[in-house]
Amino acid sequence: MGKSTAKKAKLAIPLSADRLRTGWRGPAGTRIHLARPQDLVAADALMATTGDGVRIIPVLRTAIEDGTAASAMLAGLGGTKAYHDAASRSFTDRPMSEALTTVSLTLVATDEQDRAVGVLSATAPGTVIEMAMNNGFSSEKAMALSLFIAKVHGLAVAEHARGQGIAATLLKRTWQVYQQLGYFLLYGSFEADRNLADFYSRCGYTVHAPGESFPLDRVALPFGLNAGDDQRMFTRWRPRR
Numbered sequence: 001m002g003k004s005t006a007k008k009a010k011l012a013i014p015l016s017a018d019r020l021r022t023g024w025r026g027p028a029g030t031r032i033h034l035a036r037p038q039d040l041v042a043a044d045a046l047m048a049t050t051g052d053g054v055r056i057i058p059v060l061r062t063a064i065e066d067g068t069a070a071s072a073m074l075a076g077l078g079g080t081k082a083y084h085d086a087a088s089r090s091f092t093d094r095p096m097s098e099a100l101t102t103v104s105l106t107l108v109a110t111d112e113q114d115r116a117v118g119v120l121s122a123t124a125p126g127t128v129i130e131m132a133m134n135n136g137f138s139s140e141k142a143m144a145l146s147l148f149i150a151k152v153h154g155l156a157v158a159e160h161a162r163g164q165g166i167a168a169t170l171l172k173r174t175w176q177v178y179q180q181l182g183y184f185l186l187y188g189s190f191e192a193d194r195n196l197a198d199f200y201s202r203c204g205y206t207v208h209a210p211g212e213s214f215p216l217d218r219v220a221l222p223f224g225l226n227a228g229d230d231q232r233m234f235t236r237w238r239p240r241r
Helices: 003-012 019-022 035-048 058-066 071-075 082-093 095-100 127-134 140-145 166-180 197-202
Strands: 031-034 105-110 116-123 149-157 185-191 213-214 224-226 231-237
Touching: 003 140, 019 031, 019 071, 031 166, 035 058, 035 116, 035 149, 035 185, 058 095, 071 082, 082 095, 082 140, 095 140, 105 166, 127 140, 127 149, 140 149, 149 166, 166 185, 166 197
Parallel strands: 149 185
Antiparallel strands: 031 105, 105 116, 116 149, 185 231, 213 224
């Protein structure tokens, strides 16, 4: 077996909840894993360095602290039916904002001293859910879209740790989790004057022009998404079968 084939086979091994918690070896001696309560202060401070005014969403921060963040995702790594069942219970039992934290994923990269030097927070697609409700979807059907679409809310790496592939690895592992759970689309945006287009393109994303919209007809939605003229969106769709 060649090196490239072996690497693909390794990535194809299904993830488990334990693997997501304990993580993987990352670049430069880091470890990529699910965010823990002790990671929050450093992770939130890293998010603030992006200049986008992005921080970990307060209700998600609370969920990370009490251990319920991504709980439906962890329960559903055995298969999409298990995931949808776990999410359905959360959606029924909790207020919407709290329920959506169970399908939100925050990964961190910690160094050899167990300090967070990178963070990626992916959340339920609030804009999509709101637009769906404005287009006549019930709240239940609109919330269910969070089982097929997710948004990269923020991605940041400490200045001293940049240029070593940490951000790309966080993106790769995030995509791996969402792929296993059956998602169709992962998207995000960044300020148009930041030189990030090449980075996201190298990581497998389509980078849209400032202000450009894109349709959501692949998930049977009658509307699309677009950013303002000062923003660029990046998208990655599940490959067509």
